Amino acid sequence: MTISFSLAASVALHDNYHRIHLPPVPLPLPSRPSPPSSVSWSRRLTIVRFTCGFSDMDNNASSSLFPLHRCKTLHLVRHAQGIHNVEGEKDYKAYLSTELFDAHLTPLGWDQVDNLRKHVHACGLARKIDLVITSPLLRTMQTAAGVFGGESYADGVSAPPLMVANAGNSRRPAISSLNCPPLMAVEYCREHLGVHPCDKRRSISEYRHLFPAIDFSLIENNEDILWKADIREANEEVAARGMKFINWLWTRKEKEIAIVTHSGFLFHTLNMFGNDCHPVIKKEISKQGYHGIRVSSNQVLPGLEPITKASSLSSVPIQMSLQALN
Structure with missing residues (x-):
């Protein structure tokens, strides 16, 4: 089952992965570099986090970032x-x-x-x-x-x-x-x-x-x-x-x-x-x-x-x- 709910970013949870849709509203670029956790992109992107659920793989989890239009x-x-x-x-x-x-x-x-x-x-x-x-x-x-x-x-x-x-x-x-x-x-x-x-x-x-x-x-x-x-x-x-x-x-x-x-x-x-x-x-x-x-x-x-x-x-x-x- 896919569960969607609305927060600052819409998050979809499905078994072994998380998908985050950042809001499509353009956001102002920061005057100085922001930490990775900040939402500072100026266009809509998709973040996919690889969360396999195996303890021996926790250190290998990674994130990928793709423009939604692609x-x-x-x-x-x-x-x-x-x-x-x-x-x-x-x-x-x-x-x-x-x-x-x-x-x-x-x-x-x-x-x-x-x-x-x-x-x-x-x-x-x-x-x-x-x-x-x-x-x-x-x-x-x-x-x-x-x-x-x-x-x-x-x-x-x-x-x-x-x-x-x-x-x-x-x-x-x-x-x-x-x-x-x-x-x-x-x-x-x-x-x-x-x-x-x-x-x-x-x-x-x-x-x-x-x-x-x-x-x-x-x-x-x-x-x-x-x-x-x-x-x-x-x-x-x-x-x-x-x-x-x-x-x-x-x-x-x-x-x-x-x-x-x-x-x-x-x-x-x-x-x-x-x-x-x-x-x-x-x-x-x-x-x-x-x-x-x-x-x-x-x-x-x-x-x-x-x-x-x-x-x-x-x-x-x-x-x-x-x-x-x-």
């Missing part, structure tokens, strides 16, 4: 339960089945989508999101449209539907693109590539018919040339692709971005962070589920509550900070 907040969402998850839990070899090609969501998966949608609207997050980025696979786009899309689509509405009725055997009504953030499909955040048919995408021309209002302009090839039937992408390659994705995010102007992706992609990408943390913390970062992880340019500050098993679905906030340039 921060992005990412809301990570692992797709809801797909048919491949159900079959793969019964028999791992099922992942090799061509019947699971571009796996769609199960009825339970759609229930998870509905529950997360209620949450993002109830907490006000739906109004804050500037952009939704989704992996271009059926299960992630179904999740993205269901969670962040408009209300049910009705004939006579001028805007194209975000998702057409019964897309991917969903037995769901069409979803409107009205009053929702833009959705964009990006290949960088796909699941492990190769071998497993469930991770192979359809043609973009087919997706455009199923999801008319999703932006596919950044995907260069209509057919899936990245997926190889006999070569499975190595974990290190997934991690490297994830870092390219993170670097690409810095080219975007949006500050609050939701990313609908896959557990394997999240696991290997986030595993690239936290090398300067205690091994126990590093291990927590590498788990299948994440909650309240904060990423800056040089450290990861985790909240240690695992999520995202096949029976649950949640969004995960991450704040990326880039140090001020000279």
Whole structure:
């Protein structure tokens, strides 16, 4: 849980870190140097204190200072339960089945989508999101449209539907693109590539018919040339692709971005962070589920509550900070 209250500075407490927002009102510069405890900055900054909670790490606690305008907040969402998850839990070899090609969501998966949608609207997050980025696979786009899309689509509405009725055997009504953030499909955040048919995408021309209002302009090839039937992408390659994705995010102007992706992609990408943390913390970062992880340019500050098993679905906030340039 995050607790916020108003003092001279607004302080947010979350498990293993403290975040302090200094007031945005410009303050006069002191006539002589002030001690470090004085609030003397003339613009809004974010202070992050690394407080891991381990006694043997107390002497290693450190502080980082970042201008707030150089921060992005990412809301990570692992797709809801797909048919491949159900079959793969019964028999791992099922992942090799061509019947699971571009796996769609199960009825339970759609229930998870509905529950997360209620949450993002109830907490006000739906109004804050500037952009939704989704992996271009059926299960992630179904999740993205269901969670962040408009209300049910009705004939006579001028805007194209975000998702057409019964897309991917969903037995769901069409979803409107009205009053929702833009959705964009990006290949960088796909699941492990190769071998497993469930991770192979359809043609973009087919997706455009199923999801008319999703932006596919950044995907260069209509057919899936990245997926190889006999070569499975190595974990290190997934991690490297994830870092390219993170670097690409810095080219975007949006500050609050939701990313609908896959557990394997999240696991290997986030595993690239936290090398300067205690091994126990590093291990927590590498788990299948994440909650309240904060990423800056040089450290990861985790909240240690695992999520995202096949029976649950949640969004995960991450704040990326880039140090001020000279």
